[in-house]
Amino acid sequence: MNGRDPHSALKSEIVRKINAGHLEVVVARLQWGKDDIGYSLHVNPTSHSSAGVQTTDFLGYLGFSSSSASIISGFRRCYCTWVSEGFSVEEFATAFNGGYGHLGRAQKALEACGFLLPQPEGWGFYYGKQSGREHRGPDEI
Secondary structure, three states: OOOOOOOOOOEEEEEEEEEOOOEEEEEEEEEEEOOEEEEEEEEEEOOOOOOOOOHHHHHHHOOOEEEEOOOOOOOOEEEEEEEOOOOOHHHHHHHHHHHHHHHHHHHHHHHHOOOOOOOOOOOHHHHOOOOOOOOOOHHHO
16 A cells, blocks of 8 residues: 555554454554555464465465564564455455365375475464575476
8 A cells, every 4th residue: 555564554443353263363444644544454373284385375375465563463473465444354264264275275286296386485474584485396396
């Protein structure tokens, strides 16, 4: 949203906050001026697995950015993106969790054929380190 930081504004408030299994999700309303308002979605993944594509990778695929969080969301770190007014946190959480399940099954099927999905975020988020893992094609396995 015009290069703005989704964690800071003159005035901010949490519109909706839920715990959706392995995710904590917050929608925040940010206001920079009388008619200058935006909404940001903050997601805190709360668990990871020891192998395979992570929820952090799926958030990266969806265009979320990893960042240090602020008082808005109450998270130490999170993934965030801009959303529109009236965004449904519950619908997002349901779609995200369902999509993540499909992604895990697709990853296993593709690996059986010798293809690995890139893991742009990996485990770095959980250990406070730089995210990322190199993509390997079928000839590098």
